[in-house]
Amino acid sequence: AAYAPAMSRDRRIGVMGGTFDPVHHGHLVAASEVQARFNLDEVIFVPTGEPWQKGARAVSPAEDRYLMTVIATASNPRFSVSRVDIDREGPTYTVDTLQDLRLARPGADVFFITGADALAQILSWHDAEKLFGLAHFIGVTRPGYTLDDHHLPDGSVTLVEVPAMAISSTACRERVALGEPVWYLVPDGVVQYIQKRNLYSAEIIGVRSE
Numbered sequence: 057a058a059y060a061p062a063m064s065r066d067r068r069i070g071v072m073g074g075t076f077d078p079v080h081h082g083h084l085v086a087a088s089e090v091q092a093r094f095n096l097d098e099v100i101f102v103p104t105g106e107p108w109q110k111g112a113r114a115v116s117p118a119e120d121r122y123l124m125t126v127i128a129t130a131s132n133p134r135f136s137v138s139r140v141d142i143d144r145e146g147p148t149y150t151v152d153t154l155q156d157l158r159l160a161r162p163g164a165d166v167f168f169i170t171g172a173d174a175l176a177q178i179l180s181w182h183d184a185e186k187l188f189g190l191a192h193f194i195g196v197t198r199p200g201y202t203l204d205d206h207h208l209p210d211g212s213v214t215l216v217e218v219p220a221m222a223i224s225s226t227a228c229r230e231r232v233a234l235g236e237p238v239w240y241l242v243p244d245g246v247v248q249y250i251q252k253r254n255l256y257s258a259e260i261i262g263v264r265s266e
């Protein structure tokens with residue numbers, strides 16, 4: 057099989073964790089750019105399970121976020137989606153994500169891709185010291201945030217400039233709730249999935265339309 061342990065050695069794997077509620081072109085451009093720049097064999101998108109840093113709002117069902125991520129990545133032969141976080145009980149910690157993925161692909165070099173905003177949080181993450189032994193971190197630029205290595209351990213992080221996409225899932229959800237278009241902010245199939253499942257309606261996310 058493609059993920060047989062013997063074939064994992066020397067494979068270069070990117071990991072893109074996120075809530076992906078919904079996945080948008082900012083995520084996809086960042087992953088594509090890092091894939092090309094670091095010559096990665098595969099970039100694995102990993103939708104979070106029960107979110108631990110987003111306690112305030114109701115996050116869409118994991119199954120919807122997983123399917124939107126599959127729809128968005130299906131056409132790229134180097135992109136895949138993992139269920140490790142949504143199938144694990146309890147809150148998602150990146151240290152568990154990386155340990156599970158390393159078990160599935162022993163010997164692979166792992167690169168964890170994170171936007172400038174998330175990189176700034178990283179020292180507050182569960183088991184932060186352990187993280188740097190499990191993957192090399194790639195911090196990517198994101199409009200509205202300053203990309204900085206935050207004095208993370210020497211050699212553990214590489215900062216990369218990616219094409220600026222001023223898109224966030226939060227803004228996409230608000231646009232849907234207000235009846236504004238999200239065409240071209242998210243892939244076409246994701247626009248259609250949002251409509252089909254009636255995600256992000258005003259009552260659910262608490263946006264008032266005038």
Ligand code: ATP
Pocket residue numbers: 073074075076077081082083086169170171172173174175196197198199221222223224225226227
């Ligand atoms: P939300 O508004 O719900 O927080 P988001 O747009 O920030 O959604 P996440 O799922 O939280 O998306 O992000 C997953 C990862 O993708 C994070 O590392 C984040 O920094 C990165 N990311 C998200 N949007 C962009 C973007 N436009 N450019 C670069 N990186 C991004």
Ligand code: MG
Pocket residue numbers: none
């Ligand atoms: Mg975010």
